[in-house]
Amino acid sequence: MALPQRDGFSGRFGVLAAAAGSAVGLGNIWRFPYITGENGGGAFLLIYLFFILAIGIPVMLSEFVIGRRSQSNALGSFKKLSPGSSWWLIGLMGIIAAFVILSFYSTVSGWTLEYIFQAAASGFDGKNMEQLNTEFVAFTSGSFRPVFWQIIFMALTAVVVLAGVQKGIEKYTKILMPALLILIIIICIRSLSLPGAKAGLEFLFVPDFDKITGQSILLALGQAAFSLSIGMGALITYGSYIRKDTPLLGTAVQVATVDTLIAVLSGVMIFPALFAMGESPAGGPGLVFVTLPKIFQSMPGGYFFSIAFFILLSVAALTSTISVLEVVVAYMKEELKMSRLKATLIGGISITAIGVLCTLSFGPLKDFTIFGKTVFDLMNYMSANIFLTFGALFIVIYTGWKLGKSNFINEINEGGKVHPLIATILVFIIKFIAPIAVGAVAIGAFFIEGLM
Numbered sequence: 001m002a003l004p005q006r007d008g009f010s011g012r013f014g015v016l017a018a019a020a021g022s023a024v025g026l027g028n029i030w031r032f033p034y035i036t037g038e039n040g041g042g043a044f045l046l047i048y049l050f051f052i053l054a055i056g057i058p059v060m061l062s063e064f065v066i067g068r069r070s071q072s073n074a075l076g077s078f079k080k081l082s083p084g085s086s087w088w089l090i091g092l093m094g095i096i097a098a099f100v101i102l103s104f105y106s107t108v109s110g111w112t113l114e115y116i117f118q119a120a121a122s123g124f125d126g127k128n129m130e131q132l133n134t135e136f137v138a139f140t141s142g143s144f145r146p147v148f149w150q151i152i153f154m155a156l157t158a159v160v161v162l163a164g165v166q167k168g169i170e171k172y173t174k175i176l177m178p179a180l181l182i183l184i185i186i187i188c189i190r191s192l193s194l195p196g197a198k199a200g201l202e203f204l205f206v207p208d209f210d211k212i213t214g215q216s217i218l219l220a221l222g223q224a225a226f227s228l229s230i231g232m233g234a235l236i237t238y239g240s241y242i243r244k245d246t247p248l249l250g251t252a253v254q255v256a257t258v259d260t261l262i263a264v265l266s267g268v269m270i271f272p273a274l275f276a277m278g279e280s281p282a283g284g285p286g287l288v289f290v291t292l293p294k295i296f297q298s299m300p301g302g303y304f305f306s307i308a309f310f311i312l313l314s315v316a317a318l319t320s321t322i323s324v325l326e327v328v329v330a331y332m333k334e335e336l337k338m339s340r341l342k343a344t345l346i347g348g349i350s351i352t353a354i355g356v357l358c359t360l361s362f363g364p365l366k367d368f369t370i371f372g373k374t375v376f377d378l379m380n381y382m383s384a385n386i387f388l389t390f391g392a393l394f395i396v397i398y399t400g401w402k403l404g405k406s407n408f409i410n411e412i413n414e415g416g417k418v419h420p421l422i423a424t425i426l427v428f429i430i431k432f433i434a435p436i437a438v439g440a441v442a443i444g445a446f447f448i449e450g451l452m
């Protein structure tokens with residue numbers, strides 16, 4: 001007789017949709033272009049790609065293995081696989097990271113909702129870059145509107161998480177993610193056809209290593225982890241919902257490919273247009289919100305595309321925020337024995353409370369700084385560069401040195417055999433290469449160049 005099943009994904013496609021939905025989000029479309037823009041372009045992109053391949057995929061696979069093997073949440077999984085040890089602290093760090101990430105992520109998610117309405121109200125028409133920038137600043141530095149949208153967005157996230165993983169997530173991502181990809185490609189074509197676009201392509205693809213510092217290497221690693229949703233247990237949690245007949249390595253490679261494709265295309269969408277308009281690539285967090293409206297203005301059907309784009313961007317953000325909230329909810333539900341409703345309410349409301357501080361740090365709390373950073377900047381910086389970097393480090397150390405080679409290999413061989421040579425290489429990377437590389441980058445950036 002079959003045992004009662006945990007709530008889980010219905011099959012291969014469901015997992016892929018959910019994990020890709022988690023990975024693809026504001027990290028690709030909002031964060032990647034502006035961080036790349038601030039860190040010199042091409043050389044940064046190369047380092048980023050290296051980290052996706054050498055660190056990202058092995059860590060993602062490790063998370064899937066830990067989750068599916070333990071059938072448990074981000075914290076419970078370590079308790080179950082290594083009882084009586086302190087490894088669950090990795091899970092605790094992940095839960096804290098979920099609060100940190102979602103607090104500032106929900107700020108930007110709220111902005112995407114505002115921009116749907118601005119697009120629909122033809123709010124971008126006839127404005128030059130400077131005016132678009134002034135309006136962005138005016139909106140984000142307000143109090144009521146950005147907080148209002150943030151709360152709406154968190155409520156949407158909570159509703160989907162309440163519905164449960166499988167029903168909530170699979171349904172939407174199937175259609176909307178491919179639609180987003182097509183729209184991005186259309187916008188890329190427009191951006192590339194603007195006069196002067198070539199300089200932007202060169203910026204993105206021709207590396208200039210003089211612009212790289214220890215800090216920017218850390219930022220590339222942090223961005224790779226952030227974009228793939230690794231290092232905090234989101235994919236441990238999703239891994240626990242993956243059925244035994246789903247191949248984990250194949251899924252990890254596919255998710256990383258889709259995620260990287262969308263990040264690079266977002267760069268192709270932004271930089272050519274930006275250079276064509278003679279603007280600086282170091283525009284910071286407002287970059288896409290100012291550049292994209294400008295591109296839409298010069299596009300046939302721009303009105304329609306702008307509305308569709310911001311709707312799809314909100315959905316991409318939503319499929320990411322649910323994966324972060326699910327980490328907290330799965331933990332509270334399984335470890336603290338709360339109902340899904342109670343866990344979602346407590347998790348959602350407390351994260352929103354911190355999130356409001358992030359949102360207000362563009363306006364009323366602008367001058368309130370910690371380590372010279374506003375609350376938003378601090379959360380944004382710490383999430384990727386501290387929590388996810390160290391999270392990824394500890395996860396590979398755990399997988400490589402504690403979980404054991406045979407456990408790891410048995411798990412990745414469920415649902416399809418992995419070639420023994422590939423399995424050996426993966427184990428080698430997880431045991432030696434990844435911990436040394438991540439450790440060296442973190443130590444170099446923090447201790448040689450100073451913490452932030």
Ligand code: TRP
Pocket residue numbers: 022023024025026027028101225226227228229230231232234320321323324388
């Ligand atoms: N990867 C998402 C993005 O790029 C953000 C995200 C969702 C995330 N879940 C995560 C980041 C878990 C780190 C960990 O937008």
